[in-house]
Every structure is written in C-alpha cells, then in structure tokens.
Amino acid sequence: MKIVNHVIKLKTTATLDFIDITEKVQKKVKDAGIKNGVINIQSLHTTMAVIVNEAEPLLIADMQVLLEKLAPQTYEYMHDNFEIRTVNMCNGECANGHAHNKSIHLPTSTMLNVLKSKLQLGRWQRVFAVELDRSRPREIALQIIGE
C-alpha cells in the first residue's frame, strides 16, 4: 500500500469563485504512482468547499445565485456582531458569517475513486474548490491511498 499527501495552493479572486482543480488533482494522482485506490480532496478552510459538478459557466452563475440566496451577505449574522462576539477574534476580523452559513450546504471534503491511475469521473464531472468568503490564499489537501 502507498499513501501520498499533497497540498494544492490556490489564490481565489472573489466570493463564490469556482476554481476547477480537476487537472491539478489528476496530475497528482498520476505522479503518485498509485493505480487503484481512493483520494480524499479536503479543504483546509471553514469557508471553502470541495464539490463535483459540471464546468458550464452559466450553470456556475446559477449555483452562485442559489448559494447567495441560501445565506445572503445582507443578512445580519450573530457571528459578525463584533460588539458581542469574544471567541476567535483576530486583528482585522472581517464579517464572513454568510460564508460559514453557505458552507453548511457544501462538503468540506470530497472522496473520489482512483482507477487505472486516474480519477474515476463521469463524462461531465469536474472537481471545484469553491470560495465562500473573499479573495484569499487557499490550500486543498490531497490524500491518495492505494496500490
């Protein structure tokens, strides 16, 4: 058995940025020299998700509208009330309650099968890192396990 860990570094540009990481993940699977197994694609952030969907720009626009509707930036989250909040307060704390609440709808990690040294994906399936907060440096951790 072989286990390979790798961290993909990203720079997102704006809230609800959908970054297609399929090729980056695919390359790491190939480089790992693992033929059959599984890969866990895990966000290292509470306001970034990893999902699988179709890479069609209008569809991504639809999903952005839906996520914004589910947890709007305009709603007054208690997490953003810095007059009463005392826990996990940092210098320059930004209001990002909407981002955490969007994340309830999306997975932190996605597990995919590895078959013949490739991701076992259906025709339209692509892997996206989804920025739920604002433009930031981000990390996605891969764990590939197999033989």
Add this chain to the structure above:
Amino acid sequence: MKIVNHVIKLKTTATLDFIDITEKVQKKVKDAGIKNGVINIQSLHTTMAVIVNEAEPLLIADMQVLLEKLAPQTYEYMHDNFEIRTVNMCNGECANGHAHNKSIHLPTSTMLNVLKSKLQLGRWQRVFAVELDRSRPREIALQIIGE
C-alpha cells in the same frame, strides 16, 4: 490490502427517484472478500447523488418536496437558456438546471465503514441513489478498500 472496484448499473424512472441500493452495495462488499475497511459509493453523474437516510415512503415524499422547493423546475436557470449558452451543448440538450442546482444540496459520493464484511450502518440507515434529472440509465461506482 485489497481494493475492489465495481459499477452498479441502474435505470431511474423519473425525477427525484430515490433508489435504495443498500442490498446491492452490501452484496458487493461481501463478494469482495474484504473484512474491514471503507467503501466509497460514488455517483458518476453531476445530476445524481448518493445519500444515507431512512427508507420510509412518506419521508421520501417530504424530502422530494423540500428538494423541489430548494431548486424548482419552474425557475429560469441560465444553464437552460440555449440561446446564449455555448458550452457543453449536445444534440437534444434538455433543460436540467434544476437538477444541477438540487445537487448542490446533496453529496456526489458517500463513504461508509466496512466492518466484519458488512456495511457499518445504524438501525435506520439505508443508502439511496437519488435521480435529480429525468429517467435515465445511471452508474454508481464502488471502491472497496481494506483487508
């Protein structure tokens, strides 16, 4: 270590069809000859999800109502505007923006523990493939990994 891959083929009958695949998955776990490990149950489609819930028909009807409310078929998705869309257009392209947007709420794959050659499930837990689009042939890929 042993790794076994298998594809379950299904034919769904309508949108929001919940197909209980627990017995089919259970059988493959047994046939794989893997005592302890994990199984990744992965949809190979962007408009089919794999979830765990209770197999109670009225509950399934409730969840169908909820999913329809979250991303209604009546909403005008940009993904379905074939006058402006240019990406991933096929012959006989059908409007299925609602299906993709429902899929945001549901996982592409579900990982379950395998213990003593069986799925480690709680009393009411059953595995469902959920059709989010229309009646179609579908594939669920299993990767069982363990010893």
Add this chain to the structure above:
Amino acid sequence: MKIVNHVIKLKTTATLDFIDITEKVQKKVKDAGIKNGVINIQSLHTTMAVIVNEAEPLLIADMQVLLEKLAPQTYEYMHDNFEIRTVNMCNGECANGHAHNKSIHLPTSTMLNVLKSKLQLGRWQRVFAVELDRSRPREIALQIIGE
C-alpha cells in the same frame, strides 16, 4: 496497512446540539498508531450529521437558525402523519420529519486526512456531531485506515 474501528458514544441535550468531537477523534487517531492515512467519521443515525466548521458560539447559533429555517419543526411533514404512515412505526414514535429533512443539507460522514499521527485540519476547522432530532444517546463510528 492497519485498520482501526472505534465507536464514540455521546449523549445529546437538545435539538441542534453541536458537539465538538475534535479532541475525542484526535485521541483515537493517536491511540490507533496510524501515522498517515484517512479517517471516516460516520454517524450511525439518520438524524445526526458530522460536519466541519468553526467553533464560535455565535456562528453555531447562526447555523442553528439557518437549519431551522430550511426544515422548520412547525411544518407538517407526511413522515409525522401517524394516521396514514405504516412503515417503520415504533412504540412511542416521535414526530421527527424536520430532523430528517434537515439532514438532507448535511453529510452523514466526513472523511479527513491523517498526517503525522494527527488530523490534517486547517486553523479554524473543528469536527462536530450535530443532533438534528431531540436529546438522545448517539454513536459516531470511526474507521482509521493507513500505515
């Protein structure tokens, strides 16, 4: 390769209880003697989820509000209509349609990477078992697999 299974037993206190199980899971990873691999953290219940988010009390309050809004206790679920329901009826059956419908939005299991004998978590990431029903004894099954 090594595989270690363990069940964490919990007692929840109320609906939408968020129980931070990070330290308990971390300890089991350490005790398992597995350096690198993955861990599947799986609820054994259809009305309890396992998620990753930030342990900030006001944020948890926000997420409780959101989940209640998505599948309110006040809505009349068919699953709770005991005059027509015949399947999976137990003595003292309680109305918990809202809990199942909340669970649609949350994962049954969460897979995390294990690196250097620890969970590979980002700065703010904590693991929560989320009670969607009422106060009950609960079980979370861990499967740790690696070397």
